[in-house]
Structures are given as C-alpha cells and as structure tokens.
Amino acid sequence: MLWRLSQMQEENQTMNSSSDYGCDVCVVGKGLLGSATARHLAEMDLNVLLLGPDEPSVKSQHSGVFGSHYDSGRITRIIDTDLYCARIAEASISRYRDLEESSGIDFYQAVGHLAVSSAKDYIDEITNTARQLKVDFESLTNPELLDAFPYFSFANEVSGIYEQFTGGYVNPRNLIKAQSEMVLKADGKIITDTVSAIEKRKGFFEIFTESGKKVRANQVLVACGVFSERLMPGGQNLDLEICESTVLLAELSEENAMQLQEMPSLIFRYESEIEKGVYLLPPIRYPDQKMYIKIGHSESRPMSDPATNLTKWFQGDGDQAIGEWLYSQLFDLLPNVGLSNLKTESCAVSRSSTGRQFIDVMDESGIHVLLAGNGYSAKSSDELGRITAHKIISGEVPDEYSDIDFTVKHKRT
Numbered sequence: 380m381l382w383r384l385s386q387m388q389e390e391n392q393t394m395n396s397s398s399d400y401g402c403d404v405c406v407v408g409k410g411l412l413g414s415a416t417a418r419h420l421a422e423m424d425l426n427v428l429l430l431g432p433d434e435p436s437v438k439s440q441h442s443g444v445f446g447s448h449y450d451s452g453r454i455t456r457i458i459d460t461d462l463y464c465a466r467i468a469e470a471s472i473s474r475y476r477d478l479e480e481s482s483g484i485d486f487y488q489a490v491g492h493l494a495v496s497s498a499k500d501y502i503d504e505i506t507n508t509a510r511q512l513k514v515d516f517e518s519l520t521n522p523e524l525l526d527a528f529p530y531f532s533f534a535n536e537v538s539g540i541y542e543q544f545t546g547g548y549v550n551p552r553n554l555i556k557a558q559s560e561m562v563l564k565a566d567g568k569i570i571t572d573t574v575s576a577i578e579k580r581k582g583f584f585e586i587f588t589e590s591g592k593k594v595r596a597n598q599v600l601v602a603c604g605v606f607s608e609r610l611m612p613g614g615q616n617l618d619l620e621i622c623e624s625t626v627l628l629a630e631l632s633e634e635n636a637m638q639l640q641e642m643p644s645l646i647f648r649y650e651s652e653i654e655k656g657v658y659l660l661p662p663i664r665y666p667d668q669k670m671y672i673k674i675g676h677s678e679s680r681p682m683s684d685p686a687t688n689l690t691k692w693f694q695g696d697g698d699q700a701i702g703e704w705l706y707s708q709l710f711d712l713l714p715n716v717g718l719s720n721l722k723t724e725s726c727a728v729s730r731s732s733t734g735r736q737f738i739d740v741m742d743e744s745g746i747h748v749l750l751a752g753n754g755y756s757a758k759s760s761d762e763l764g765r766i767t768a769h770k771i772i773s774g775e776v777p778d779e780y781s782d783i784d785f786t787v788k789h790k791r792t
C-alpha cells in the first residue's frame with residue numbers, strides 16, 4: 380500500500396501542465412456511491428477530485444445524465460433476508476451520526492423500520508439475519524402490529540419485524556451533501572461537470588469534461604450509477620441490467636402528517652413472485668415545503684434498450700399503470716388517511732447478476748468501478764465507499780470482505 384501511494388505522489392509531481400487539474404484519484408459521479416468513496420479516499424490522505432453534475436432543475440427538459448438520488452427519502456434498515464446486505468447497512472448506519480456531526484448536515488431520521496409479510500419464509504429469513512447480527516428488533520404478531528401501528532390496515536395473516544432504533548430513512552440529497560462537505564474538509568476538490576471521455580495514457584488517465592476541462596489522474600473510479608456503462612470501453616458487455624422504477628407521491632395535510640409522525644418506513648413483501656411487494660416512506664417534507672408519503676414497488680422491470688430509452692425514461696413521469704396500482708396499494712395500507720395531489724416519478728436502478736456490487740478494476744482499461752446499486756445502496760453507500768476506497772488504495776477490499784464477491788461479470792456472448 381505504501382509503495383503504491385509513494386508511486387502516485389511521484390507521478391503527480393510530474394503532472395502534465397496542459398491538464399487543468401491533477402489528482403491521485405478522480406472519482407467520476409457525485410452520487411451516493413461516488414461521494415462516499417471520495418470522502419473515504421480523501422480521509423485516507425489521497426489527493427481526490429470528485430467530479431459530476433448537480434441535479435437538473437427541470438428533469439423533463441434535461442438531456443444530459445441523471446442520478447437515482449433525486450429524492451428526499453430512502454429507507455434505511457439493517458434487517459434483510461441477505462446477510463451481506465444487512466452487514467453493509469449496519470456498518471453504514473453505525474457511522475451516520477458521526478458523519479452528520481462532522482459535516483454539520485443532517486440526513487438520518489431514525490423513525491424505525493417495519494418489515495411485514497404473510498410469507499413465513501420471508502419473516503424467518505429476516506429474523507435469522509437479525510439474530511446473527513444481534514440487531515435490536517421485535518417480532519410482532521398480527522394483533523401486536525395493529526395495536527402498535529393503528530393507522531395501517533393489514534390482513535390477518537400478516538406479521539412483522541420492527542427495527543425501532545436503527546431503521547428509518549435517509550435524505551439522499553443531504554447524505555451526498557454531507558459526504559461532499561467531508562471531501563472538502565479533507566482537502567479534496569469538487570468540480571461540477573459531466574465527464575465525456577476517459578482515456579488511458581502511459582501510467583495515468585486523462586478525463587475530459589463536457590465543458591472542456593481536462594483532468595490528469597493516477598487512478599480513476601467510475602461511479603455513475605445507471606449511466607456508468609457509457610464511460611467505459613466495452614461497458615455494454617457488463618452483466619448489469621438497467622431497471623425502471625416508478626414511485627407515487629401523495630400529499631397530505633400538516634394535520635394528517637402530524638398524526639403519522641411516529642410512522643416507520645415500511646416494506647411489505649407479498650407472496651406473489653410477480654408483484655414482490657411495496658415499500659412506503661412516512662410523511663416527509665419535500666423541497667416544495669409540502670408533506671408527502673411515498674410508495675414504490677419492490678420489483679423493478681428491466682428496461683428495453685437503455686442506450687436509447689434511459690434519458691427519455693428519466694425525463695418522464697414513470698409508468699402510469701404502475702402508478703395506479705401503487706395508489707390502490709397505498710389506499711389499502713392507509714385507508715383512513717386523506718391524500719391529495721398524487722404524482723408519479725420515474726427513477727432507475729442497475730442490478731448485477733450476482734446481487735453484489737461490482738467493486739473492481741476493468742482489465743482492459745485499468746478503470747476502477749463501483750457499480751450495481753441493486754436498488755438498496757443508498758442506506759449502505761458509506762460502507763460501499765469505504766470498501767471501494769480500500770480497493771483503490773491497496774488493490775484489495777478490506778479483510779472482512781472477499782474480492783471474489785465483487786468481481787465484475789460480463790454477459791455471455
């Protein structure tokens with residue numbers, strides 16, 4: 380590790396003066412995973428540049444790249460059917476408060492998280508992982524659920540697991556702000572721009588931006604969410620699937636929001652394989668100052684021809700048929716809450732065939748990647764950033780993980 384660092388420093392001293400900026404590592408993508416990685420790298424004393432555009436002001440008129448973090452609420456929880464997912468969430472959640480305090484930016488609401496289902500296997504799997512990680516949780520029978528959360532309507536067969544103290548939600552925009560603030564505090568740089576190309580030279584990379592800037596970096600990380608493949612030679616061949624998500628936002632009055640102020644975030648797993656279930660965020664104040672409840676579907680649909688359709692999808696309002704289905708589910712769950720001004724929004728996630736992130740170096744180009752949020756990475760972005768920073772600096776993920784789990788996979792031809 381020391382050898383690599385000193386080599387980087389030497390190479391930096393011979394930085395080509397025709398570049399606008401020079402750095403040890405250029406992190407491309409100022410989203411949840413990129414900002415977290417840049418923060419960990421900067422705090423490990425590397426000279427870091429975090430490079431990416433801000434959120435567009437009018438999505439429907441924006442023709443550039445988009446992020447999957449343009450929202451005010453993402454569920455956070457440790458409890459999960461998958462032990463790996465639970466571990467990276469637990470590690471991240473354990474650092475939320477420190478990050479809030481050191482950055483001065485709040486992003487975590489520990490309102491609790493409730494997972495419910497009539498599928499016994501699902502509840503058993505969650506219970507097992509929660510026990511393995513010694514999570515503080517409560518198992519609730521159907522009558523206990525209705526007693527604790529009287530505003531929800533659940534069928535008789537539904538039972539639940541309640542993660543009262545660590546679950547809740549994060550504000551993804553503020554989480555990125557907090558990570559970015561820490562990058563700056565650790566003497567890193569942030570540039571608001573979109574990368575148009577990355578080129579490998581002898582022993583370094585040149586990164587070109589849409590506004591004509593040029594960055595010279597010893598290492599480069601692509602963490603551009605669903606737009607990542609566009610920046611990598613052979614990127615289309617990665618075993619990743621871009622999937623469409625539609626969410627429904629429903630406004631509620633201040634009075635109704637007050638009545639639901641104890642409401643936890645919720646995942647309702649259905650027994651049907653097609654409609655895997657829904658997730659629900661409690662009332663949150665959005666940038667327009669109104670209170671909204673958000674509902675989304677757990678199973679997102681693969682997008683056909685993302686190279687053509689991804690930008691159009693983000694510019695639009697999602698799938699109206701799914702929006703209507705979400706409204707019916709919301710009404711079933713909260714039958715007595717007055718909701719108005721319903722609107723749908725589009726988003727997209729990338730999923731890997733392995734269900735894990737790809738945290739690796741691309742063979743052909745030497746570009747580092749952090750890909751495949753898999754629809755659950757907002758809450759765990761801090762730990763994923765730490766794992767990736769470790770990989771970039773030492774060539775390996777931290778000891779408690781295994782490199783093989785994060786290896787990039789390609790589509791079979």
Ligand SMILES: Cc1cc2nc3c(=O)[nH]c(=O)nc-3n(C[C@H](O)[C@H](O)[C@H](O)COP(=O)(O)OP(=O)(O)OC[C@H]3O[C@@H](n4cnc5c(N)ncnc54)[C@H](O)[C@@H]3O)c2cc1C
Nearest residue numbers: 408410411412446447454574603604726752755756757758
């Ligand atoms: C509807 C929806 C609900 C979700 N709910 C949850 C949840 O409840 N809990 C949870 O933990 N996770 C949730 N997720 C998943 C989570 O939001 C993603 O896993 C996370 O955003 C992935 O982070 P990322 O950094 O890979 O991508 P993003 O957050 O999308 O960030 C990528 C960034 O790269 C930038 N970029 C793209 N191309 C370029 C380029 N050429 N040059 C420079 N920058 C570029 C983009 O502008 C963007 O800022 C949800 C996702 C969706 C869509």
